[in-house]
Amino acid sequence: MTRTGATRSHSAAPSPGVSSLSSIRPFQRLWIALSVSGLGQWLSVPALTAMAAVLTRDEDAAARAQAVGGVLVVMLLPAVLLPPLAGMVAARLDRRLALLIADALRVVVIVTVPLVDALPWTLAAAFLVACLTVLWATVATTAPPALVPEDLRPSARRSSVRAVCAPAPVAALLFAFVALIADGTFGVADRADLALYVTSAVFLAATGAVAALGELPGTEPIAVQAPLKVLFQGPGGRAAEPGDASGAPGARGIGLAITGASLAVAAVVAVARVYTGQLGGGDAGYGAVLTGLTAGLGFGLFLGPRILVPFSRRRLLGLAVAAAALALVVVSLVQNLVVVAFVTAFLGAAAGIAWSTATAALTGPDQQPGRPGTPGTPDAPAGRPVAFLRSVALVTALVVSAAVPPLTGVIGSRRLDLGGGVYDFEGTGAALLITGLLALLAGLVAFRRLDDRHGVPLVADLRAALQGRVYTPPEPGAADDRMVARRERGVFIAFEGGEGAGKTTQARLAAIWLRDHGYDVITTQEPGATKIGMRLRAMLLDRDTTGLSDRAETLLYAADRADHVANVVRPAMERGGIVVSDRYIDSSLAYQGFGREQPVEDIARVNAWATGGLVPDLTVLLEIPPHAGLRRLSAPADRMESEPREFHERVHAGFRALAEADPGRYLVLDASRPQSELSREIQYRIREILPDPIPAGTEDVTSTFPIITD
Numbered sequence: 001m002t003r004t005g006a007t008r009s010h011s012a013a014p015s016p017g018v019s020s021l022s023s024i025r026p027f028q029r030l031w032i033a034l035s036v037s038g039l040g041q042w043l044s045v046p047a048l049t050a051m052a053a054v055l056t057r058d059e060d061a062a063a064r065a066q067a068v069g070g071v072l073v074v075m076l077l078p079a080v081l082l083p084p085l086a087g088m089v090a091a092r093l094d095r096r097l098a099l100l101i102a103d104a105l106r107v108v109v110i111v112t113v114p115l116v117d118a119l120p121w122t123l124a125a126a127f128l129v130a131c132l133t134v135l136w137a138t139v140a141t142t143a144p145p146a147l148v149p150e151d152l153r154p155s156a157r158r159s160s161v162r163a164v165c166a167p168a169p170v171a172a173l174l175f176a177f178v179a180l181i182a183d184g185t186f187g188v189a190d191r192a193d194l195a196l197y198v199t200s201a202v203f204l205a206a207t208g209a210v211a212a213l214g215e216l217p218g219t220e221p222i223a224v225q226a227p228l229k230v231l232f233q234g235p236g237g238r239a240a241e242p243g244d245a246s247g248a249p250g251a252r253g254i255g256l257a258i259t260g261a262s263l264a265v266a267a268v269v270a271v272a273r274v275y276t277g278q279l280g281g282g283d284a285g286y287g288a289v290l291t292g293l294t295a296g297l298g299f300g301l302f303l304g305p306r307i308l309v310p311f312s313r314r315r316l317l318g319l320a321v322a323a324a325a326l327a328l329v330v331v332s333l334v335q336n337l338v339v340v341a342f343v344t345a346f347l348g349a350a351a352g353i354a355w356s357t358a359t360a361a362l363t364g365p366d367q368q369p370g371r372p373g374t375p376g377t378p379d380a381p382a383g384r385p386v387a388f389l390r391s392v393a394l395v396t397a398l399v400v401s402a403a404v405p406p407l408t409g410v411i412g413s414r415r416l417d418l419g420g421g422v423y424d425f426e427g428t429g430a431a432l433l434i435t436g437l438l439a440l441l442a443g444l445v446a447f448r449r450l451d452d453r454h455g456v457p458l459v460a461d462l463r464a465a466l467q468g469r470v471y472t473p474p475e476p477g478a479a480d481d482r483m484v485a486r487r488e489r490g491v492f493i494a495f496e497g498g499e500g501a502g503k504t505t506q507a508r509l510a511a512i513w514l515r516d517h518g519y520d521v522i523t524t525q526e527p528g529a530t531k532i533g534m535r536l537r538a539m540l541l542d543r544d545t546t547g548l549s550d551r552a553e554t555l556l557y558a559a560d561r562a563d564h565v566a567n568v569v570r571p572a573m574e575r576g577g578i579v580v581s582d583r584y585i586d587s588s589l590a591y592q593g594f595g596r597e598q599p600v601e602d603i604a605r606v607n608a609w610a611t612g613g614l615v616p617d618l619t620v621l622l623e624i625p626p627h628a629g630l631r632r633l634s635a636p637a638d639r640m641e642s643e644p645r646e647f648h649e650r651v652h653a654g655f656r657a658l659a660e661a662d663p664g665r666y667l668v669l670d671a672s673r674p675q676s677e678l679s680r681e682i683q684y685r686i687r688e689i690l691p692d693p694i695p696a697g698t699e700d701v702t703s704t705f706p707i708i709t710d
């Protein structure tokens with residue numbers, strides 16, 4: 001989640017155990033069989049869509065686009081709806097038998113498509129192939145790990161996912177090659193046949209390879225998550241709550257980003273066959289565009305963890321989605337097949353970067369699959385968030401495949417009179433343009449929601465990252481270095497975060513810096529800034545306090561806050577001071593709301609009443625994983641610190657959700673960074689909200705004041 005941490009966490013080191021995997025013969029043989037089958041699986045998509053296009057060749061572009069879209073829809077539906085059923089079937093079948101059935105039946109179904117030569121059967125066959133693919137994929141990702149020792153299973157799992165996905169660009173290239181041969185050999189009516197026969201042959205080869213395998217042990221459990229359920233429940237596994245406290249910080253923004261990236265990728269796939277036809281390319285052109293897209297995706301997945309290492313991963317995610325969307329806009333406007341193929345490759349790369357960055361952000365630095373230094377990290381902890389993103393992508397692709405082809409028909413061919421000239425466009429291009437703009441909107445909103453460098457100029461940040469460093473704002477220049485004697489209303493700055501995040505340290509450093517510049521600064525904290533507050537604090541934090549109800553705890557913190565605001569904060573602000581508080585209302589929302597699982601709105605209401613609605617001008621949120629923060633503390637744990645890990649995880653996610661709900665008021669920082677860097681960023685942000693400088697004449701006088709250092 002945090003910038004530098006997440007970046008380092010999935011750097012370029014090889015996955016542990018890969019070299020040992022290659023020495024396990026049964027695993028290798030299964031891997032090869034799965035890769036061949038994977039090739040057939042990816043080849044079946046362009047082959048069946050091309051068949052649908054051939055069968056509607058005498059109809060208009062909209063009808064062709066809908067036939068192609070129909071094939072894509074029926075191929076995606078099983079992937080969205082059937083995984084739980086496939087899991088149940090796979091669990092009851094011998095693993096090898098399940099692979100054999102899936103491969104052999106796909107040989108038969110696909111070979112019948114050119115023989116029957118009719119659209120309804122093409123659609124039905126596409127559906128059957130997709131159902132078999134779901135069954136196959138369930139076994140393909142769970143069978144290989146059972147063949148390797150326990151400690152190699154995580155890398156075996158990742159390796160089998162690669163066997164399933166990596167053949168996609170090879171399949172697209174093979175399709176383009178086969179289409180070139182078919183174009184020169186067959187009549188228009190039979191041009192898609194060869195690709196289908198080749199697909200069938202690939203599945204036949206896979207069947208043979210599986211038949212030659214030995215017994216596949218079924219020790220690895222099959223736990224299949226239903227995509228729609230995962231989508232509804234969110235990455236944390238619970239139904240989404242206001243502010244999204246589902247245990248995966250920023251999940252909504254990340255989900256939105258993946259929606260944007262999937263919109264762009266799926267729109268290209270949905271109209272590529274018809275669009276390339278309109279640009280003068282046949283199936284070979286279609287294959288070339290798909291090759292660009294899939295190779296770009298693969299390259300982007302590889303590049304994601306390695307590109308712009310010092311740059312905020314969250315910013316990178318938003319930017320990658322925006323780049324993919326802009327590429328789609330270019331694809332929609334440039335009516336040249338070669339350019340379209342290249343720009344599509346760029347689109348794929350941007351989407352690949354978005355995917356790998358999103359999964360890294362959701363699974364967190366400690367749970368990165370393949371992270372160096374964590375050999376044997378099981379995929380399980382990362383499984384749920386990745387399943388969530390997969391569901392988002394699948395459902396987006398399904399909606400796009402169902403909606404974009406009809407949209408091309410609704411728009412139709414048009415001529416735009418631009419005064420000086422005319423611009424002819426087809427419904428396909430216009431539908432791509434609309435989807436591209438939607439994806440761009442998703443990317444920009446996601447960027448805003450996810451931005452963890454609020455106030456840091458993007459261009460300077462990017463430039464610094466290109467030079468291999470993290471951008472840190474400059475020291476305040478002479479012109480900003482003005483002093484302020486007094487003003488009518490003060491400034492209220494709160495420091496928030498979990499235990500040991502460095503709130504006290506940073507609040508103190510900020511106060512010193514402000515005092516150095518002549519401000520009247522009041523440092524304070526919660527709970528316990530007043531006499532009454534001290535007594536409440538003792539009650540709240542003493543480990544001897546047992547049986548305190550959650551509501552009573554909430555009210556005691558609110559009582560402390562009411563006293564604090566009435567007797568310390570408001571008087572200081574009324575005399576124009578700058579109040580720096582170590583914790584404020586957000587602590588109650590995070591601890592008593594998210595942590596204790598009480599309704600956050602109720603806590604907010606009680607506290608708004610207690611404080612007369614006083615909200616900080618700036619809240620600095622210092623983020624640190626709870627276990628790391630708690631490790632920093634040396635004193636014996638108090639009543640709150642001794643809460644279980646899950647409590648602190650909820651508090652952590654709660655703080656993040658609060659910041660995301662009102663990004664303008666927060667500065668969110670990775671608290672694992674060095675203290676000096678953090679305080680520099682805090683100073684930079686505080687300067688934005690400081691009162692106006694006083695006239696220069698007064699400055700001459702105040703600049704001679706002695707510096708107060710604490």
Ligand SMILES: Nc1ncnc2c1ncn2[C@@H]1O[C@H](COP(=O)(O)OP(=O)(O)O)[C@@H](O)[C@H]1O
Pocket residue numbers: 497498499500501502503504505506632633671672673674675678
């Ligand atoms: N950025 C940092 N990096 C490493 N250690 C830090 C950092 N900031 C604070 N610390 C140390 O962590 C401990 C807890 O810091 P503190 O400011 O008391 O946290 P909090 O008030 O959030 O509980 C202290 O020992 C402090 O010196």
Ligand SMILES: Cc1cn([C@H]2C[C@H](O)[C@@H](COP(=O)(O)OP(=O)(O)O)O2)c(=O)[nH]c1=O
Pocket residue numbers: 498499500503504525526527541557583584585587588589591592640641
């Ligand atoms: C202000 C506030 C604090 N707390 C908790 C958080 C801390 O565990 C504890 C305050 O302890 P304290 O030692 O002051 O904070 P820190 O450990 O961050 O330096 O009270 C709440 O649960 N609700 C609140 O509203």
